[in-house]
Amino acid sequence: MAISLGPHLDAETAEKYSLEQLSARKAAEIEGHLLICGPCREAVAASDAYVAAMREAAANIRKTEQNAMPHRRVATR
Amino acid sequence: MMSSAPDPKSSGNSADTTQSWAGMVQRIQANDPSGMEELYGIFTTGIRFYLCRQLGPQDLDDKVHDAFLTIAQSIRRGDLREPERLMGYVRTVVRRQVAGYIGTAVEARRNFVDADHTPILRDRKPDPERTAIEEQNTALAMRVLNTLPRRDREVLVRFYLQEQSPGQICRDMRLTATQFRLTKSRAKARFTELGQARFARRIGFTASMEARRRGSAPAQAS
Numbered sequence: 001m002a003i004s005l006g007p008h009l010d011a012e013t014a015e016k017y018s019l020e021q022l023s024a025r026k027a028a029e030i031e032g033h034l035l036i037c038g039p040c041r042e043a044v045a046a047s048d049a050y051v052a053a054m055r056e057a058a059a060n061i062r063k064t065e066q067n068a069m070p071h072r073r074v075a076t077r
Numbered sequence: 078m079m080s081s082a083p084d085p086k087s088s089g090n091s092a093d094t095t096q097s098w099a100g101m102v103q104r105i106q107a108n109d110p111s112g113m114e115e116l117y118g119i120f121t122t123g124i125r126f127y128l129c130r131q132l133g134p135q136d137l138d139d140k141v142h143d144a145f146l147t148i149a150q151s152i153r154r155g156d157l158r159e160p161e162r163l164m165g166y167v168r169t170v171v172r173r174q175v176a177g178y179i180g181t182a183v184e185a186r187r188n189f190v191d192a193d194h195t196p197i198l199r200d201r202k203p204d205p206e207r208t209a210i211e212e213q214n215t216a217l218a219m220r221v222l223n224t225l226p227r228r229d230r231e232v233l234v235r236f237y238l239q240e241q242s243p244g245q246i247c248r249d250m251r252l253t254a255t256q257f258r259l260t261k262s263r264a265k266a267r268f269t270e271l272g273q274a275r276f277a278r279r280i281g282f283t284a285s286m287e288a289r290r291r292g293s294a295p296a297q298a299s
Contacts, residue, residue, distance in 0.1 A: 011265075019240070028165075028168065031127065031168050031172075032164045032165050032167075032168045034123055034126065034127065035120055035123030035124065035127065035164060035167055035168060035171075036119055036120065036123055036164065037123075038122065041122070041123065041126045044130075045126075048130070049210075049211075049214055050214075050218075050265060050268060051237065052211065052214070053211070053214035053215045053217065053218035053268070054218050054222075054233065054237040054238075054264075054268075055237050055238055056211075056215040056218065057215050057218035057219040057221075057222050058218075058222065058233060058234040058237050058238035059238055060215075060219060061219070061222055061223070061230065061234060062234060062238060
């Protein structure tokens with residue numbers, strides 16, 4: 001069966017999709033494409049994993065930085 | 078923005094696509110099993126991916142089955158008037174299904190105190206394999222962030238954790254858009270590199286264990 005997949009996602013778009021930073025119209029277009037495109041699903045899965053890991057790691061680092069600055073903790077109380 | 082990389086499986090011809098969708102839709106409407114088979118073959122992995130991403134892996138097979146049932150029934154009823162819009166139509170049906178599950182879960186949680194049983198709120202034990210992978214990914218991301226200059230790290234923390242826009246980060250930190258993009262892409266490249274190294278080490282370890290097992294097997298036998 002001949003099916004046109006349309007253009008593939010680039011890395012930046014995949015990341016924006018993972019971060020939910022796309023317009024509803026663009027996200028809908030991408031979701032349609034992902035229904036039938038395996039390579040782009042893999043790209044989005046990798047992007048989801050990267051974004052989740054960076055968020056978690058960044059949160060850990062912020063916590064460590066805040067703990068290392070006692071004057072800030074006092075100031076925020 | 079989307080790249081226009083050609084796909085070997087794609088004809089790229091929208092007339093072919095329209096004809097193919099129309100043929101498949103006609104066969105589904107005529108209760109020809111080949112129509113459903115084709116629909117399933119094309120969409121099953123994508124629907125599974127979408128549902129899993131939105132709702133998690135619980136009862137995924139049932140949810141995929143429900144989605145196909147809904148899609149097939151609505152096509153047979155004639156709800157899809159323009160077959161060339163099949164892809165968007167499938168997406169809409171699956172999106173509504175996700176909204177329905179979320180609505181039911183929210184309702185069930187609201188009534189949780191009064192209800193004797195809430196089937197939607199079943200035991201959601203974390204998948205140990207998934208958890209382990211996520212922890213490893215976080216450890217890699219920590220390594221990446223900890224080895225970066227403080228300023229680059231701040232850029233990434235602001236972007237990924239505080240969800241500041243690239244424009245705001247560039248203004249606040251006096252960066253050009255190119256510097257911002259470079260900081261992000263270098264971190265991602267380092268993350269990928271570390272991930273690949275970890276994967277290669279694991280493969281190497283498995284191979285050496287396998288070789289050792291094979292090597293020791295005859296000795297044990299004798």
